[in-house]
Amino acid sequence: MTIKPKLWHCYSSRSLRPLWALAEMRLDYDLELLPFPPRMFQPDYLDxxxxxxxxxxxxxPVEMTESTGICLYLVEKYGGDLGVPSSHPDYPDYLNWLFHSDATLTFPQTLVLRYSQLEPEExxxxxxxxxxxxxxxxxxxxLDQHLLSREYLCAQRFTIADISVAYALYLATGLGLDQFFTPQTKAYAERMCSRPAFLQVEPLGAEQSLFTPQPYPFGMDFDSLPGAKK
Structure with missing residues (x-):
């Protein structure tokens, strides 16, 4: 019996990256949907x-926890046209965007989300x-500069680098940060998130979700916001 790849996913979380890649690659896989954060609402997941x-x-036997790493694993193992070979001139750029997407673009947003919505009020x-x-x-x-003359991030076609970076922009949009995007970055995010595979998988898990990021009211009087010092 063939064992299919399996992904555990929460709505709108970083697991959307490999879920999107699986859909783009049309791979057969199993999906387990969880409430966010699963360690709080489904403690048996810790097992x-x-x-x-x-x-x-x-x-x-493979077990992985990093969203961009899973995307890279999928294209390296299963092939297709979402990867960039090491012989390609854009290969270094491809790798850089993959790691940049999480370490540089997603990380600061997790702190915005945590300290505006996830932590207790106090x-x-x-x-x-x-x-x-x-x-x-x-x-x-x-990214703003890079997109001035490009439709995609590298190799002049859609790759998992676009999936990884577009997810960071999707998260930013959910937090209301898209109001600060340059026109080219906003247009890029809209193009990527209009792809059929993204539209197919993005809603998955929404019904199980007990939390969805809300736009933070940037630009308001900070003294009136939750957590402001009085």
Whole structure:
């Protein structure tokens, strides 16, 4: 019996990256939908992934927890045209965008989300939210410049680098940060998130979700926001 790849996923979380890649590649896979955060709302998940995070991915004996790493594994193992070979001139750029997507673009947003919506009211912090909002926007400068003359990030075609970076922009949109996007970055995000495979998988898990990021009211009087010092 053939064992299919399996992905554990929460709606709108980083597990959307490999889920989107699986859909684009038209691979046969199993999907387990979880509420967010699963370590709180489905504690038995810790028996599967002690980190309690998503994604969690298996493929036979393979176990993985990093969203961009799973995407890279899929194209390296199963082929198709979503990867870029090491012989291609854009290969270094391809790798850089893959790692940039999470370490540089998604990381500051997780702090915006945590300290504006996930922490208990008394632990929320306008100062942290504003600091990491500015951090994220400053880290968009390279992408803004790169997209002035490109439809895709590398190799003049859609790759998992686009999936990885577009997810970061999707998350930013959910937090209301898209109001600060340059025109080319906003147009790129809209193009990527209009792809049929994305539209197919993006809603998955929404009904099980007990939490969905809400746009943070950037630009308002910070003294009136939750967590502001009085």
């Amino acid at each position: 599967i992934n002690p980190l309690g995070t998503v994604p969690f991915f298996t493929d036979g 632990r929320r912090s306008v100062a942290i939210v504003e600091d990491y909002r500015r951090w994220f926007l400053a880290r968009l400068k390279r």
